[in-house]
Structure formats: structure tokens, C-alpha cells
Amino acid sequence: MKILAIESSCDETAAAVIADGTKILSNVVxxxxxxxxxxxxxxPEVAARAQAEYIIPVISEALKPLQKPSCSSLYQSIxxxxxxxxxxxxxxxxxxxxxxxxTAKTIALVTDKPLIPVNHVLAHMYANFIQSHxxxxxxxxxxxxxxxxxxxxxxxxxxxxxxxxxxGHTELYLMKNLKELTWLGGTLDDAAxxxxxxxxxxxxFGNGGGLAIQQAATQxxxxxxxxxxxLPRPMLDKDNQLNFSFSGLKTAIVRAVNKLKEQKQFNDxxxxxxxxEVQETITDILVKKTLxxxxxxxxASILLxxxxxxxxxxxxxxxxxxxxxxxxxxxxxxxxxxCTDNAAYxxxxxxxxxxxxxxxxxxxxxxxxxxxxxxxLQEASVR
Ligand code: KG4
Ligand code: ZN
Numbered sequence: 001m002k003i004l005a006i007e008s009s010c011d012e013t014a015a016a017v018i019a020d021g022t023k024i025l026s027n028v029v030x031x032x033x034x035x036x037x038x039x040x041x042x043x044p045e046v047a048a049r050a051q052a053e054y055i056i057p058v059i060s061e062a063l064k065p066l067q068k069p070s071c072s073s074l075y076q077s078i079x080x081x082x083x084x085x086x087x088x089x090x091x092x093x094x095x096x097x098x099x100x101x102x103t104a105k106t107i108a109l110v111t112d113k114p115l116i117p118v119n120h121v122l123a124h125m126y127a128n129f130i131q132s133h134x135x136x137x138x139x140x141x142x143x144x145x146x147x148x149x150x151x152x153x154x155x156x157x158x159x160x161x162x163x164x165x166x167x168g169h170t171e172l173y174l175m176k177n178l179k180e181l182t183w184l185g186g187t188l189d190d191a192a193x194x195x196x197x198x199x200x201x202x203x204x205f206g207n208g209g210g211l212a213i214q215q216a217a218t219q220x221x222x223x224x225x226x227x228x229x230x231l232p233r234p235m236l237d238k239d240n241q242l243n244f245s246f247s248g249l250k251t252a253i254v255r256a257v258n259k260l261k262e263q264k265q266f267n268d269x270x271x272x273x274x275x276x277e278v279q280e281t282i283t284d285i286l287v288k289k290t291l292x293x294x295x296x297x298x299x300a301s302i303l304l305x306x307x308x309x310x311x312x313x314x315x316x317x318x319x320x321x322x323x324x325x326x327x328x329x330x331x332x333x334x335x336x337x338x339c340t341d342n343a344a345y346x347x348x349x350x351x352x353x354x355x356x357x358x359x360x361x362x363x364x365x366x367x368x369x370x371x372x373x374x375x376x377l378q379e380a381s382v383r
Contacts, residue, residue, distance in 0.1 A: 002066075004082045004107075005347035006059065008100030009092025009120045010167070011036065011047045013054035015062035016343035017082070021351030022131040027344045028061045030054040037207050041197075048095025055103050062343075078111050086116040086350030088123065088343075090368030091168070097364035108359040116354035117362045120341075121169050121370040122181065123349035124305040125162045127334035129178070130348055156332055157300035161293045164370075165286060166306035167193035167209075170244045171370055172290065174297050178352045183371045184293055185242030192282050193308045195246040195253075199278045202257050203271045214311055216275035225273045227265065229256055231281045242293050244285060253278060283314045287321055294329055301330045310339040 002025065007014040016027040032050030036042045060074055066081040087104035090097055108115040160175040161184075170193075171186040190198075196210035205212035231252050256274060260266040286308075294302055302318065309315070318331050338344060 001083045001351065002081060003084050003086050003116070003347040003350050004059075004062065004078065005086040005088075005118070005343040005350060006055075006100045006104050007088045007120070007341060007343040007346045008051045008055065008096050008103075009088050009090065010096055010341060011042050011050070012341040013051050013058050013100075014341060014343035014346075015059045016347055017062055017066060018130070018344055018347035018351065021126075021348045022129055024130060024344055026062045026065045027342055028058050029342050030058050033207065040201060041207070042093075044093045044095050047093060048099060051096045051099035055099055059103070075111065078107065078113065082111075082113060084114045084116055084350070084356065085111075086118050086343075086346050086354060087362070088120040088346050089117040089362060090120060090365035091370065092120055092364075092366060094364060094366040097366060101362060101364040105359045105362055108362075114356040115359045115362055116350040117357055118346050118349050118354060119368055119370065120346070121164055121166070121171060121306075122173075122353070122372065123345050124164045124166060125173065125175070125303055125345075126348035126352060127305050127338040127342075127345040128156065128162075128303045128332050129352065130334065130338060130344055155330065156303070157330065159297055159299050160301040160303050161290060161297060161299040162303040162305065163286060163290045163309070164306045165192050165304070165308040167191060167197065167308075169193075169306065169370060170246070170286075170308075172242050172293050173372070174293070174299075175303070181353075181372050183373065184297075185244070185289075186371065187244040187246060189245050189247035190250060192244070192246055192286060193306070195250050195278070195282060196308065198250050199253050199275070202253060203274060210308055210311055213275045213279055214313065216272050217279045217313065219268075220272040220276035225269055227260070227270055227273050229273055229277050231256070231277050233281055233285055236285060236288055242289060242296075244289060246282070246285075249278075249281060279311070279313050282308075283311065283317050286314060287317050290318075291321065299329060301332060304331075304333040305339065305345075307340045309333050310336040 002019050005016050011032045012029055014029040017025040032047055063077045067077045085104050087100050158177045162173040162175050164171045168191050170191045172184040174182045196213050200208045200212045260270050
């Protein structure tokens with residue numbers, strides 16, 4: 001079954017065609033990220049206008065590998081090759097979402113293909129089930145696998161604890177199987193990605209975000225820094241909770257930067273030191289809470305996803321910690337290209353989890369809830 005998925009929730013415009021929820025046939029992403037550089041953050045109007053400009057070229061590009069030489073129209077490619085459409089309906093920026101949603105609805109109307117609305121945040125975790133990387137063979141029930149057969153892939157067994165950590169969300173889920181999700185906790189204020197992004201701006205990296213912090217942190221060498229920088233690790237003392245809080249950390253970073261500026265010590269060395277400390281603090285919190293959830297729910301696997309899961313220090317910390325405690329848990333994280341926003345995981349979620357919906361009932365929902373108490377799927381889904 002081939003799904004054409006569309007993602008336009010923020011500043012990325014993406015389309016992908018995925019076979020059977022796991023195999024990438026095409027995956028195209030355009031971004032307006034650089035256009036926002038001078039504004040100190042994403043400008044919704046600018047993002048929406050870029051979505052409108054990119055959406056058709058991106059979908060055309062995603063359909064190219066499926067196009068027969070004899071067939072020139074997008075319409076005919078979709079008619080011949082695509083079984084269903086999927087679109088990210090929220091959460092996200094309303095102007096951006098509307099572009100993807102209305103485009104998907106129009107395609108559904110003219111082609112009469114089924115349309116599957118997708119929750120962007122929940123979908124992130126399905127990047128772990130996509131085949132083009134080393135991470136995953138899916139064990140649905142003990143000893144059965146879905147689709148993936150390569151021996152060198154690690155088996156994802158359930159129950160799994162899934163941490164989705166992106167620019168706007170830091171959420172923990174219990175995944176009993178591919179279709180049953182329960183929300184366990186999330187951030188009470190800011191997301192981890194937001195904290196990375198704010199720090200990047202404070203340290204002079206503009207909209208470079210977590211990637212800029214990761215790169216600056218590698219420059220830090222304790223031997224050359226006489227600075228005493230220690231940041232609070234919020235919520236770690238409240239050991240029994242599966243919630244996060246990053247606003248206090250953001251404030252502490254602002255204070256630390258101001259103090260260094262006052263003392264005329266805000267130089268490259270201080271910037272690298274701060275980047276290192278921020279990354280250590282955020283990754284410590286994410287690892288500790290995720291392992292706490294895994295222990296509490298007797299998980300067999302840990303899954304990471306979302307833009308922040310591209311962070312190399314976070315990946316390393318999980319692996320080292322699990323080794324150090326000789327844990328039985330298997331650890332899975334998508335390749336970096338599937339961590340940040342794309343439409344491949346939108347299609348994967350739609351295949352495993354989505355429900356075909358009449359296009360007339362599909363709408364953009366900017367504040368779509370991610371706090372799923374329990375979601376069981378009817379067999380009436382896409383297969
Ligand atoms: O999932 P995503 O692409 O978009 C949202 O759905 O929000 O996540 C974007 C977030 C940004 O906060 C960005 O700074 C962060 O992911 N990010 C990283 C890295 N790459 C992207 N954070 C830490 N380290 C990275 N290497
Ligand atoms: Zn995202």
C-alpha cells in the first residue's frame with residue numbers, strides 16, 4: 001500500500017511516498033528556515049507564504065520516482081500509483097497547516113483517494129519504523145515482524161517508552177504495540193527544543209538552534225575554562241514525576257549570559273562552555289526521565305524521535321547509560337534526516353495508526369492535543 005503524505009505544520013514543506021508504512025519511495029523537504037534568520041524566530045506569515053510557494057513543486061518532486069515515462073500529469077501519477085493520502089493537521093501554525101491540509105483535501109476531492117488526518121507530534125515517533133535506517137525491525141507481537149527483515153536491524157519490542165522531543169514538544173508515551181499509545185507526561189512550560197533555540201540566540205548563533213549548540217559544545221575544553229557555570233536541572237529532584245520543565249533553565253541561562261557580559265567575560269570560551277553546560281543539562285533531564293518511565297512501565301525498548309533526537313550527545317548518553325547499567329532495554333533512534341520534520345513519518349503513522357476520513361471532515365487544528373490517554377485503533381484503518 002502506497003501513501004502520499006504531506007507535512008506543512010511549521011517552516012518545512014514536505015511530501016513523501018511510503019510503501020507499507022516502512023519503505024521510503026521518495027522523501028522531499030523544502031524549508032523556509034533561513035528566511036526567518038533576521039527576525040529572531042519563525043515568522044508565521046513568512047512561513048505560510050513559503051508553504052504556499054513550495055507545496056506543489058515539493059509534491060511533484062515526491063511523485064517523480066513513481067512516474068511512468070508515458071505519464072506526464074500529477075493527477076495520473078496519483079491515480080495510478082497512490083492508494084491513500086495523509087496530511088499533518090496539527091499541532092502547528094495555522095497559516096502553514098492550512099496550506100498542506102487544503103492541498104491534500106483538494107487532491108482527495110479530484111482523485112477520490114482516501115485521506116488520513118495525522119497528528120504531527122504522535123507521528124514523529126513512527127520515524128523509528130521506517131526502513132531506510134539501521135534502527136528497526138518491528139516486533140508487533142513476540143516473534144512476529146512487520147515488513148522489515150534485515151538481520152542487522154535491532155528488534156523493536158513492546159512495550160516501548162517513546163520520547164518525542166521537538167521544537168514545541170517534550171512528551172513521553174507508553175507504546176503497548178504499534179497501535180496503542182498512552183501519554184505519560186510532558187513539559188509543564190517550554191519544550192527542550194525551545195530551550196536549545198533560545199540559548200542559540202543568546203549565544204549569538206541566530207536561528208541555528210540545537211545543532212549550533214551541539215557544534216559549539218564540541219569546542220569546549222574544561223582545561224581552558226576557569227568559569228564556574230552550573231545550571232539547574234529542573235524536575236530531576238521530583239523523582240516520581242514524568243513531567244518536564246525548561247523555563248527555569250531558560251531563565252538561568254539568560255542570567256548566566258548577562259553576568260558574563262557584565263564581567264566582560266562573554267568570549268568564545270564562555271560561549272562554548274555555556275553551550276556545553278546547556279546541552280549536558282537538557283540531555284541529563286531527558287535521559288533520566290525516559291529511563292524512569294521505562295523502569296516504571298517495564299519497557300522492552302526506548303524510542304527517541306523529534307528534532308532534538310538528532311542531538312549526538314543525547315544519543316550517546318542513552319547508549320552509554322544503558323551499557324553502564326547493563327540494561328536489557330533496546331534503544332532506537334531514527335537517522336538524523338528523519339528526526340527533523342518530514343512527511344515520511346506522517347505516512348508511516350497513517351499506515352499503522354490512521355483512520356480514513358471523508359475529506360470534508362478534515363480540518364487544520366493548530367492546538368491539536370498530544371495528550372492521548374489511550375488510543376486503540378479500529379481495524380477499519382487503512383489496511
Ligand atoms: O521536530 P522538529 O524538526 O520540528 C518541530 O516539530 O518542532 O524539531 C525542531 C527542533 C528545534 O528546536 C531544533 O533546535 C532542534 O529540533 N534540533 C536539535 C538538533 N537538531 C535540531 N536540537 C539539539 N541538537 C540537534 N542536533
Ligand atoms: Zn516536528
